[in-house]
Amino acid sequence: MVESPPDHPLIACHDCDLVYQETALPPGGEARCTRCGALLYRDTPACVQHSLAYCSAALLVFLLVNTFPILELETQGIHRNATLFGTALTLYQENMAPVAALVALTTLLAPALELSILCYLLLLLNLKRRPPGFAELMRLLQLVRPWGMVEVFLIGVLVSLVKLAHMAHVLPGLGLWSFGALILLMAASAGAFEPHEIWRQYEQCPNR
Numbered sequence: 756m757v758e759s760p761p762d763h764p765l766i767a768c769h770d771c772d773l774v775y776q777e778t779a780l781p782p783g784g785e786a787r788c789t790r791c792g793a794l795l796y797r798d799t800p801a802c803v804q805h806s807l808a809y810c811s812a813a814l815l816v817f818l819l820v821n822t823f824p825i826l827e828l829e830t831q832g833i834h835r836n837a838t839l840f841g842t843a844l845t846l847y848q849e850n851m852a853p854v855a856a857l858v859a860l861t862t863l864l865a866p867a868l869e870l871s872i873l874c875y876l877l878l879l880l881n882l883k884r885r886p887p888g889f890a891e892l893m894r895l896l897q898l899v900r901p902w903g904m905v906e907v908f909l910i911g912v913l914v915s916l917v918k919l920a921h922m923a924h925v926l927p928g929l930g931l932w933s934f935g936a937l938i939l940l941m942a943a944s945a946g947a948f949e950p951h952e953i954w955r956q957y958e959q960c961p962n963r
């Protein structure tokens with residue numbers, strides 16, 4: 756077993772498993788694997804604050820997505836609204852339970868869980884406190900992330916919007932615009948999230 760001094764912990768390349776000793780980076784610098792070129796870690800001391808700002812904004816926008824209609828439809832004098840939850844419910848009532856479950860999982864449950872976990876972890880780290888269940892929640896985050904598919908759903912909604920426009924008067928609702936903002940904010944949050952730095956800050960927090 757290889758031992759390393761506590762101020763120079765070991766880090767393995769995610770892509771090729773080559774082991775390195777961590778060294779301090781210049782501001783904004785990044786360390787790359789000399790064998791395969793993969794990114795090992797970056798110097799991003801403000802990543803908790805940046806990621807928290809994006810994910811708390813995303814959580815607020817997510818509430819808007821679920822409050823306001825995505826589409827408003829008017830045909831033969833009948834006016835109908837379609838919210839995200841209403842879409843999943845209608846699919847269920849139309850005997851398409853597996854599709855309804857998939858829509859609910861990928862557009863409601865997974866993003867809600869991802870944003871809640873992120874906000875909880877980052878908020879406590881920002882307050883210099885160790886979040887209870889940190890390791891388990893970081894692993895859960897890795898499991899949940901691939902199931903969030905809000906952008907796939909948005910493309911589906913846009914295609915439906917174009918097709919329905921021939922049959923009825925269709926208006927994009929506030930929920931749809933919020934959906935666009937949610938995708939941008941979630942991408943920004945994921946881009947600012949640097950697991951290596953998050954773990955480092957967690958280990959530096961006082962143990963209480």
Ligand SMILES: [Zn+2]
Pocket residue numbers: 768769770771772773788789790791792793
């Ligand atoms: Zn490598």
